[in-house]
Amino acid sequence: MQRKIIIAGGGTGGHIFPAIAIANALKKIDANTEILFVGAKGKMEMEKVPQAGYQIEGLEIAGFNRSNMLKNLLLPFKILKSLGQARSIIDRFQPHAVVGVGGYASFPMLRKAQGKGIPTLIQEQNSFAGKTNMILGKKAKKICVAYDGMEKFFPADKLVVTGNPVRGNITQSSVTKEEALQHFGLQSGKTTVFAVGGSLGAKAINEALHPLLPAFVEKDIQLIWQTGKPYFDTAKAAASAYSSHVKVFDFINLMDFAYKAADVVISRAGALAIAELCVVKKPVIFVPYPFAAEDHQTFNAQSLVMKNAALIIKNDDAAAQLGNTLFSLVQNKALLEQLEQNIGKLGNSNADMVIAKQVMTLIG
Template structure:
């Protein structure tokens, strides 16, 4: 571990979903691993999951009164400009008090006010753009950012080419440094060694199209003697528990998987949404995957993320609206064809970057 000549103060800002929060925590830990005297403050959005997850990870956080568009309430949207202005003022007060050497934005509501205000004050800013389609805020902020750390090629259509650094997306340490064997993982789940296993995950809240497709096609897993690990999310868990009661020896259902390294290690095939963090984890884990992109993500970035791998023959994809008819069939076809699975493994594994957190940390320190 190196020691910095003096303490460096870094603000990490963003959140809203685990796809933003977990990479931010990974970067923070890499910063402190490389330079022990680094002091880190997180800034998030009040009421969002970062206000719980960041303190659990051992870091302080301050919340802004920022929110996104509300499709169900025109009145709430009318208040957005006032919330944004208030959040920019809050961000200014935080910057004045904390005096950071740099501000790092990972995406999410809170990142815009803090990065915007930091750039106005001449504080070095770094953007960590996780997706293949840059978000609107990052496109604006990228014009003045000192560095933009990306995980996909051809991002110069969104950002100044001379400030783009290809780093990959940070993944959680329990995945990037996983040593769990397949046998150990199957024992962890109480499943049978030697049987093919599918892991289905739709994000922390689950995915309705994936859940309904698995409900409809569960009998095909049973008939073909394929085991299933199924993360349903909270809205579907009670229904799933009833569905799988006759097949409990062969199917494991849970609301949320705490130890993803055991799920990935057990899986011969993964069914998944196509968020940036999940894709990066699957690349590092080197798993054959069938993506079902969430079609309502901003700029349809999940479809673009998935297609970046499909074009390299590193993954398969089923459209959300076709999941009911095609998903189970596609996954079971892949289970049956060892050569196709191996091709996907061979093509996805080189895309995994297990030290993205340290690459980004080094780039941040380079600017100080």
């Protein structure tokens, strides 16, 4: 029989790339599996999923807006409309199972599937579960998680610890450090830092790095700086005087190159970033984004800090502390080695396949 599976969710690269990794793994198990993605109209999945070769349909749904309360007035109508759209997608596509990866489109699709008795699986990426997933978890058949201790959010008998899926171009990368440094126009034999703030950039990280640029040249340390679009022009102008040591990009597609070139990483603490850093085994300073739902980035980062696998700086302290923390870490060989070893123990390059197999068990 041909299996039909819907994968619902998105909103950020952190949800989309793992979802695509799961889809690829499902296809590896059975090439005849038909997969339909469902995302939120106007969000980045509507572009990234077709690029990966999959069909996607968009729901008219938005999340709760924490910064502009007026925008939430239409939210109940959008939710009702998206539930109707979800129902018609399910009636048309007739899936055997529905997978939720988090993000706006997860809720209406899984809610409607559960109402119709279609088995659902939740992939909860974070160490602190979101409210939506906790509601959906009551009726889900399986809940795939990346952290221990998740029974405080979900029924323990449904939990499967799988880790978070990482893009294949990172887990299977064969690029050498030499090639990676060359790609960015950097020299080998010099300490290299990679600063990344997620696909949209991170204001606090960018603003903390800006005044440190002269110090990178003085200390002969190289910087690969992914700024995101909003800060790119400012950073480019600021770095022009230090171009021998500082390379600025609004977005880096070849993340495996950036990780390979780096000796130390400065990063937000989204679930995808953490999963990737564990697989590539890089010492990292996390600056968690404090406005993520339920402050889950701080919880994610703390779970690594408690295992001596990372350092953390609060968003509001980045301007004052990032320079000192970074430059003292770079000189501390013993700490660098300890962080590298401990973060490497948490890596799971096979999570996509483990989750795909769990999906297939729902169908039989």
